[in-house]
Structure formats: structure tokens, C-alpha cells
Amino acid sequence: MPTDDETLQRIHAAIRAIPRGEVAGYGDIARRAGLPGRARLVARVLSCNDDRTLPWFRVLRSDGRIAFPAGHPQFDEQMSRLQREGVTITNGRARMARRDVSLDEAVWGPDA
DNA sequence: GCGCTGACGCGAT
DNA sequence: CATCGCGCCAGCG
Numbered sequence: 725m726p727t728d729d730e731t732l733q734r735i736h737a738a739i740r741a742i743p744r745g746e747v748a749g750y751g752d753i754a755r756r757a758g759l760p761g762r763a764r765l766v767a768r769v770l771s772c773n774d775d776r777t778l779p780w781f782r783v784l785r786s787d788g789r790i791a792f793p794a795g796h797p798q799f800d801e802q803m804s805r806l807q808r809e810g811v812t813i814t815n816g817r818a819r820m821a822r823r824d825v826s827l828d829e830a831v832w833g834p835d836a
Numbered sequence: 837g838c839g840c841t842g843a844c845g846c847g848a849t
Numbered sequence: 850c851a852t853c854g855c856g857c858c859a860g861c862g
Contacts, residue, residue: 750844763844764858771843783843791843798843 734758735769742782745809747818749786767791781805788820 734757741756742748748756750763759765763786770780781802785791792799794816803813811818 751846754844761845761857762859764842765844767843768859769843780843785843786845802843 731757731759731765732769735766736775736778739766739770739778739780739783742779744779745811747782747784747788747806747811747820749820750783750791751786753783782809784818784820786820788817790816790818 735753738753738756739748742753750766751761753766754760754762757766766783770783773780783791790799790802792802803816806818807813
């Protein structure tokens with residue numbers, strides 16, 4: 725049931741919906757895609773994703789850290805891209821919107 | 837069908 | 850704060 729096309733599309737949409745200069749957690753994306761608790765699915769989708777137009781770099785862990793271990797090639801690329809968008813990264817951590825007053829409501833509205 | 841693994845999350849310590 | 854433990858889901862040997 726989970727990994728059908730529709731689900732994939734919604735995850736894609738949720739990721740594309742992240743405003744430039746902002747970031748979101750895997751769990752947030754999953755929730756926004758109507759798949760609460762499927763953070764790992766989002767991760768898997770990204771790992772298999774080949775679409776370059778998808779802002780995959782705006783997706784971080786819920787704690788604001790990049791999912792890759794420091795030193796990993798992907799890690800550097802992601803951090804560079806984020807900084808290029810003005811995302812402040814301190815000690816490998818990006819400033820994330822608080823969960824309770826999340827980006828979901830601020831940007832996508834209360835229905836999210 | 838079983839168990840391991842991973843671009844995860846969260847409460848408890 | 851930094852860690853640990855346990856829960857979660859899907860793919861693969």
C-alpha cells in the first residue's frame with residue numbers, strides 16, 4: 725500500500741513545497757504528505773531519487789542536523805547548497821522551526 | 837517468512 | 850545539551 729505512485733507524488737510535492745531558504749524534517753515531510761510516522765519512507769524515497777530539480781537538500785533530521793555523517797561527500801554538498809540559500813548552520817546544525825509552531829502552519833496553513 | 841539495515845523520531849536518562 | 854533505547858516502515862538476502 726505505501727509505496728505507490730500517488731504516495732510518491734505527495735512526498736515529492738511536500739518537498740517541493742519547502743520555501744527557498746527554509747528546511748524541514750523527514751517526519752514533517754511525511755506528515756505533510758499525509759503519511760504520519762513514515763519519515764523513513766521519505767528518507768528512502770530521497771535515497772532512490774534521481775530528480776535534480778527536487779530540493780532534497782532542504783530535508784534534514786528533526787534535530788536540524790544533516791542526515792549524512794560529516795565528511796561524507798553528500799554532506800558537504802547539502803551544507804553548501806543550504807548556506808547558499810542563506811540557511812544558518814551552526815556546528816552542523818541548521819536552525820529549525822519549532823515543532824509546536826511549525827512551518828506547516830506558518831507556510832502551509834492550519835490544515836496541514 | 838525471518839532478521840538485518842537504513843538520508844528517521846522522540847521520550848527518557 | 851549529548852546519548853540511549855525502542856518504535857516504525859520498507860527493501861533485500
